[in-house]
Structures are given as structure tokens and as C-alpha cells.
Amino acid sequence: MQMFYKERLKIIREENEILQTQLAKKLNITKSAYCRYENELDIMPLKHLIATCDYLNVSIDYIFGFTNDGYKYENKEINTIESGKRLKELRKELKFTQDKLADNLNVARTIISKYEKGEYLIATHTLYDICKKYKISADYLLGRIDEPKYLK
Numbered sequence: 514m515q516m517f518y519k520e521r522l523k524i525i526r527e528e529n530e531i532l533q534t535q536l537a538k539k540l541n542i543t544k545s546a547y548c549r550y551e552n553e554l555d556i557m558p559l560k561h562l563i564a565t566c567d568y569l570n571v572s573i574d575y576i577f578g579f580t581n582d583g584y585k586y587e588n589k590e591i592n593t594i595e596s597g598k599r600l601k602e603l604r605k606e607l608k609f610t611q612d613k614l615a616d617n618l619n620v621a622r623t624i625i626s627k628y629e630k631g632e633y634l635i636a637t638h639t640l641y642d643i644c645k646k647y648k649i650s651a652d653y654l655l656g657r658i659d660e661p662k663y664l665k
Contacts, residue, residue: 518562518576519553525569525576525583526551539568559637563591563655572658573651577641579664594631595656601629603649618642 526536537547540561550557557565566573575583604614604625611629615622618639627633635643635655644651644664652658 517553517578518557519551521576521578522551522565525571529569531569536565536568540564556637559634559640562637573640573655574644574664577644577651579644579651589657591634592631592656593634596635596654597629597631599654599656600625600635600643603643603647603654604629607647617646 526533533547533551534544537544540547542561546555549555550561562573562576566576571583572580574580604611607614609617611622611625615625618625619642620639624633624639628635628639640651640654643649644654648664650658650661650664653660653662
């Protein structure tokens with residue numbers, strides 16, 4: 514699955530004159546692992562994506578290419594309970610059951626249930642799919658910002 518974040522990751526990293534080795538060290542991973550993420554050979558785990566966005570001081574929405582506004586925000590900690598509530602609110606706004614949302618995202622219903630209960634942090638590829646399909650901000654869904662909720 515292609516995520517379309519590699520161009521922005523590289524551009525913002527280079528604009529800040531940060532080497533891949535520096536970012537890999539910050540993430541406590543090898544340079545080759547970071548290179549695989551930046552080149553989208555592997556999907557970057559959400560915890561690493563969040564840490565990268567915090568380090569580069571940009572939003573997840575910007576890195577995902579959902580907005581050209583790399584707005585700054587308070588680096589709120591991810592709260593899986595809040596994220597789960599927001600996912601459930603979105604699902605209800607869409608008038609979807611957990612089964613229907615799971616089918617639309619090609620994941621198991623139990624995964625949606627665990628996300629909504631705050632038991633799991635949403636996987637990067639699932640977060641990307643939710644935000645792209647339903648035009649909702651990744652930063653909003655994760656509880657990092659309160660506005661804007663929807664993307665244009």
C-alpha cells in the first residue's frame with residue numbers, strides 16, 4: 514500500500530537540514546529502517562510517524578499530503594481513549610456499523626472495536642485510509658488538535 518508521505522518527509526527533513534541518521538537516532542531505529550520508511554518500502558509505525566512530526570514540527574495531515582498547511586500545534590500526547598471516541602463519533606456520523614466500517618477499510622471488525630475502546634492505537638495505514646476516504650483530519654482523529662475536524 515502506498516501512503517504518499519515520502520516526498521514530504523524528505524523535503525521537510527532536508528529543509529531542516531536533518532540527516533536520515535539524525536532522525537533514525539531520534540526514533541531509536543537504524544538508518545536503514547528509517548530509509549525504508551522514507552522511501553515507503555515499509556509503512557512507518559504511527560508512534561514513529563508521530564515522533565517524526567513532533568521533531569520536524571509539522572502535522573500528520575501535512576506529511577500525509579492532506580493539507581498544504583503544515584500548521585504548528587501543541588504536541589499533544591496521543592490519547593487512545595480520545596482517539597477511540599472520535600473514531601466512534603465519525604462512524605456514527607457516517608451511520609456505519611463497526612462491520613460496515615471494517616469492510617470499507619478492509620480490516621476485521623474486532624480491530625475497529627479495539628480502536629474505539631482505546632485498546633489499540635490506530636495503525637498508520639488504517640489511519641491514512643480513514644482520513645483519505647472520509648476527509649477527516651488525522652491530527653483531529655488522534656486528538657492532537659481540536660480543529661479543523663474535516664479536510665477540504
